[in-house]
Amino acid sequence: MGTVINLTIFMAPTRGCKLDLQCCDSYEYCVSCCLNPSRTKETDVLKLKVARPVTSGTYRNVFDFCMGRCRHSSASVVHENAYASDFHHCFLLQQNSSGSADSGSGPRLDGINISIGRRGESCSSVCRAKGQSCVPSRLSVLNKCEILQKYMRCKSGCFSNLGPDQPAQVVDEAPSNLNPGACLYMQMDERLTCDGSHQHTRRLCPCA
Incomplete structure (x- = not known):
């Protein structure tokens, strides 16, 4: 039924x-x-x-x-x-799977404090340090190259990847095979999580 x-x-x-x-x-x-x-x-x-x-x-x-x-x-x-x-x-x-932004991203981030984490830090930790909480439903809005490039340098480009720490940027000190300086987004929005982290990336986080 x-x-x-x-x-x-x-x-x-x-x-x-x-x-x-x-x-x-x-x-x-x-x-x-x-x-x-x-x-x-x-x-x-x-x-x-x-x-x-x-x-x-x-x-x-x-x-x-x-x-x-x-x-x-x-x-x-x-x-x-x-x-x-x-x-x-x-x-x-939900966003499309190309990593491109749509025209509605602005309004969907109203009231959201977009924060960049430290190396190896999860978004849950980033937001908690500000006295706020990570908003999981807004990770998909940040999970776009245009948004990543707005807040991070992305000097080595922006690429689709698969990892619980995304959206994020690979730190400059990372091993060369990890493409230091690159921004990473994930095509599968349903796998985005506030708790993910990686020792060689800095996350872009939605806090509120």
Whole structure:
């Protein structure tokens, strides 16, 4: 039997949600906020694939997108067994897999303190040192070459890679085979995590 959504809460869509983060503390509130045309554009949603493989279909409508997007993802979990925040139902549009930024990046970073970590430091640690928390749903917004190049030098270029410490920049002192000075983003947004770190990189972190 499918999930039943009480759409009467659409009359008060901001309840239980942090609209600056596009995340809510319940699945119903998330779907309700997501369905608001001012927050989710049908033209954007209908272009998105339901899953990563190129053979995947696209969403049929905004309701299908909101129903799927508001479910938990690995980005809302820390240590694989606990939620990073009570607001772990998020309807943020996922980026494409090219590492390029879209025109909506600015508004999605409102209220976010973008911080650069020290070598080998996780985003959880970076934000904690500032008296804040890492916002996992915003890692995908920073996970783009244009954003990395805005905050880091990326003197050796920007490349797709696979690692729990991304988005990040390889430190200049790293071994030559690790491409010192390069910025790294990950194509699989669902694997981004606040807790990842690497001894030879500095992370770009969303704190709030």
